[in-house]
């Protein structure tokens with residue numbers, strides 16, 4: 568199996584310094600050899616260029632979305648790398664950076680597959696728009712934009728219009744949703760598996776239900792977006808918006824395995840590790856453990 572590694576050193580979507588150093592911190596801890604040890608051929612595309620915008624200019628491009636232009640441009644570039652990688656039959660593994668990059672990944676994957684499903688594993692829904700966001704942080708908006716909802720330039724990243732049909736979106740592990748997100752999930756009748764629901768049904772059953780729905784739809788490829796804050800705060804203190812009552816490390820691994828061992832996942836994000844917020848390398852070690860696991864179980 569061929570893997571394309573794409574680092575996206577961006578913090579504009581979270582507005583918290585440090586998350587842009589995630590890719591280099593993980594590279595420094597040896598993820599390249601972890602990936603290749605697991606019998607994969609790796610094409611390391613390095614880190615994507617992210618332009619410097621001074622904090623004083625964060626609201627220059629939009630008054631309710633911080634650093635909008637830089638986020639849109641970076642996602643546009645990311646989308647093309649993801650698309651190019653898929654075209655050459657190589658699995659894009661996208662390392663954040665904050666979760667605003669989920670938009671670029673989905674955009675690239677959806678151009679390749681047309682009918683794409685998205686599994687969004689996260690403590691959050693990331694389905695805010697500039698109108699519902701309590702923070703103005705774009706990492707709370709990428710999934711809405713990918714469904715065609717929100718600010719124009721975000722919705723039209725890479726190519727015009729929606730990238731994924733809401734029926735093909737699956738949110739897993741959410742336990743911190745904003746009011747507007749809850750409302751949108753209802754309106755769209757989204758496949759929302761909150762953490763409560765996952766704990767009630769069991770990870771395996773949730774995965775089976777999702778996979779069945781995907782297999783019986785006309786979806787051609789699945790993008791998996793893994794925000795490390797789905798894990799419990801105690802094992803990922805180094806993330807910008809940690810939430811309690813998350814997955815244990817074992818649960819975080821199981822959910823990855825259930826999806827990655829099916830062969831249906833064709834691209835993946837791994838986001839929101841912020842080395843500046845880490846405590847005694849707890850989060851770094853969690854990430855390293857998970858990345859090793861990802862390339863052991865992926866098919």
Ligand SMILES: NC(=[NH2+])NCCC[C@H](N)C(=O)O
Nearest residue numbers: 666691695702704706707808
């Ligand atoms: N990818 C993330 N960590 N997103 C956190 C979003 C937090 C909050 N819902 C917001 O929109 O500001």
Ligand SMILES: [Mn+2]
Nearest residue numbers: 666689693794
């Ligand atoms: Mn997220």
Ligand SMILES: [Mn+2]
Nearest residue numbers: 690691794796
């Ligand atoms: Mn999150």
